[in-house]
Amino acid sequence: MTNCIEIKGLVKKYKAFTLGPIDLQVPGGSIMGLIGENGAGKTTLIKSMLGIVRPTAGEAVLLGTDPDHAKEDIGIVLDDCFFSEYLRVKDVDTVLSRVFKGWDKGLFRDYLDKFGLAGTKNIKELSRGMRMKLSLAAALAHRPRLLLLDEATAGLDPVVRDEILDEFLAFVSDEDHAILISSHITSDLEKVADYIAYLHQGKLLLCDEKDRLLESYGRLVCTKADLDQVDRGYIVATRKGQYSTEALIRRRGDFKRLYPRLTVEPVTLDELMVFIVKGEQS
Amino acid sequence: MTGLILKDFLILRKTLRSYLFIMIVYAAIAFSGVWTADIVGVLMVVVLMMLPMNIFAYDKQCQWDTYGLALPVGRTKTVAARYLCVLLLCIFSVALTAVLGVALFAAGRVEDPVEFMVTCSVMGLMSVLVNAIMLPFLYKFGPERARMMFFGIMGGVVLLIVAFLFPMGGLNWLKSLELAEPTLGQATIVPAVAALAGLVLLALSFLLSRHFYGSKDV
Numbered sequence: 001m002t003n004c005i006e007i008k009g010l011v012k013k014y015k016a017f018t019l020g021p022i023d024l025q026v027p028g029g030s031i032m033g034l035i036g037e038n039g040a041g042k043t044t045l046i047k048s049m050l051g052i053v054r055p056t057a058g059e060a061v062l063l064g065t066d067p068d069h070a071k072e073d074i075g076i077v078l079d080d081c082f083f084s085e086y087l088r089v090k091d092v093d094t095v096l097s098r099v100f101k102g103w104d105k106g107l108f109r110d111y112l113d114k115f116g117l118a119g120t121k122n123i124k125e126l127s128r129g130m131r132m133k134l135s136l137a138a139a140l141a142h143r144p145r146l147l148l149l150d151e152a153t154a155g156l157d158p159v160v161r162d163e164i165l166d167e168f169l170a171f172v173s174d175e176d177h178a179i180l181i182s183s184h185i186t187s188d189l190e191k192v193a194d195y196i197a198y199l200h201q202g203k204l205l206l207c208d209e210k211d212r213l214l215e216s217y218g219r220l221v222c223t224k225a226d227l228d229q230v231d232r233g234y235i236v237a238t239r240k241g242q243y244s245t246e247a248l249i250r251r252r253g254d255f256k257r258l259y260p261r262l263t264v265e266p267v268t269l270d271e272l273m274v275f276i277v278k279g280e281q282s
Numbered sequence: 283m284t285g286l287i288l289k290d291f292l293i294l295r296k297t298l299r300s301y302l303f304i305m306i307v308y309a310a311i312a313f314s315g316v317w318t319a320d321i322v323g324v325l326m327v328v329v330l331m332m333l334p335m336n337i338f339a340y341d342k343q344c345q346w347d348t349y350g351l352a353l354p355v356g357r358t359k360t361v362a363a364r365y366l367c368v369l370l371l372c373i374f375s376v377a378l379t380a381v382l383g384v385a386l387f388a389a390g391r392v393e394d395p396v397e398f399m400v401t402c403s404v405m406g407l408m409s410v411l412v413n414a415i416m417l418p419f420l421y422k423f424g425p426e427r428a429r430m431m432f433f434g435i436m437g438g439v440v441l442l443i444v445a446f447l448f449p450m451g452g453l454n455w456l457k458s459l460e461l462a463e464p465t466l467g468q469a470t471i472v473p474a475v476a477a478l479a480g481l482v483l484l485a486l487s488f489l490l491s492r493h494f495y496g497s498k499d500v
Contacts, residue, residue, distance in 0.1 A: 047348070050352050051351070052348055052352060053499040068354075071353060071354035074352065076352040078348060078349065080344075082348065082349035083346075084289075084340050084341070084344045084346065086292075086294075086296065087289075087292055087293060091289075091292045095285045095289040097285070098288060099285035099286070099353050099355060100354065
């Protein structure tokens with residue numbers, strides 16, 4: 001399985017913020033979910049990968065080549081529709097068919113039909129959900145091999161999100177295809193992502209298979225006295241409440257065998273983020 | 283690159299229709315004899331100053347730059363597409379003004395077609411000059427800041443001209459110069475020189491804009 005994305009030592013420095021160094025790979029046929037709080041650097045990472053902002057150091061290899069040469073095979077969806085409100089839906093076809101060599105007018109029309117978008121409609125008349133669908137149709141109609149999605153499902157209702165997530169799953173059924181999707185809606189990522197990368201204050205804190213992450217970490221709820229008995233090597237972070245103490249535990253299976261009396265629950269991506277950001281690091 | 287040029291024209295579709303309508307209204311006013319035909323040329327300069335600013339503002343509104351740089355076009359071609367769009371707008375406007383001038387001449391409202399041709403060429407060159415100065419500002423500072431800066435510069439230029447003319451006697455001094463009527467030969471050369479000068483100005487401006495946009499983080 002070849003990597004569709006290979007990021008090596010990528011750094012982007014601003015006056016008040018530094019992203020990286022970031023190293024990560026996204027294999028073909030997979031979806032990587034990029035999570036992190038606002039301002040963690042998710043959008044900067046995607047922009048740096050594409051050369052929209054110039055990286056200070058490091059490089060991104062997309063589809064085996066440099067980003068400029070790979071753009072013909074990349075589809076991008078940002079957190080809002082990037083087509084002017086003064087355009088009509090069918091104008092997107094007129095413009096992009098002259099930009100992408102591989103633009104498939106028939107496929108674009110098929111997506112418009114599938115998403116219930118009329119070509120004659122003005123973009124300013126479209127709801128947010130419809131605009132995101134238009135962006136997705138535009139990102140897919142040149143038959144890309146890599147999709148870069150920045151908060152593409154934000155603000156959409158669950159039905160639309162579910163439809164779009166189905167599109168993503170269909171897209172990566174081809175082993176040559178991959179998706180990098182940044183999202184705050186971690187439930188979407190739990191549904192479709194194969195890998196999770198967690199950015200915090202510009203640094204990559206976690207990057208692993210989603211199932212392995214969710215299986216290996218656990219949430220321990222116990223008393224402070226119980227927590228004091230636990231081997232510190234298992235504890236990633238703790239949160240102390242008025243009546244109980246919570247801890248993020250690594251190597252959940254081993255922990256359960258070692259401490260059968262204590263209850264460890266599976267952890268969600270949301271909980272993982274909150275523990276790491278707000279918990280006391282062990 | 284044609285896709286990007288087309289995008290700009292599609293965005294300006296409604297504005298261009300209004301522009302055409304206003305030009306015809308002004309031509310009608312010139313036809314009625316209230317204003318001279320030169321007013322059409324002045325309007326052309328004003329409109330050609332506004333249109334590129336509008337394109338930049340519309341692009342900023344929908345974050346097009348971020349998306350545009352993710353397309354397989356490249357920064358140089360992106361800037362080149364914008365310059366070609368502006369050049370096409372200038373050519374379209376000069377041609378339209380010339381056509382209206384011919385119509386006004388046929389209707390007997392333009393006394394000297396040679397003079398009108400020269401005026402039209404000079405106005406066209408001014409439009410190109412204005413854009414050649416303004417576009418690098420738009421690339422460097424974005425539409426909001428560039429607009430303020432540009433109007434500041436234009437205001438400064440007007441003040442300088444007034445400061446120069448005032449001690450000489452103002453407009454009366456200009457009238458006293460009694461410039462010779464342009465000959466037919468001049469009327470042929472002036473448009474050609476204006477077109478060439480306009481192209482050189484735009485080419486220099488393009489190099490500056492490409493430099494600004496090439497190093498810009500969008």
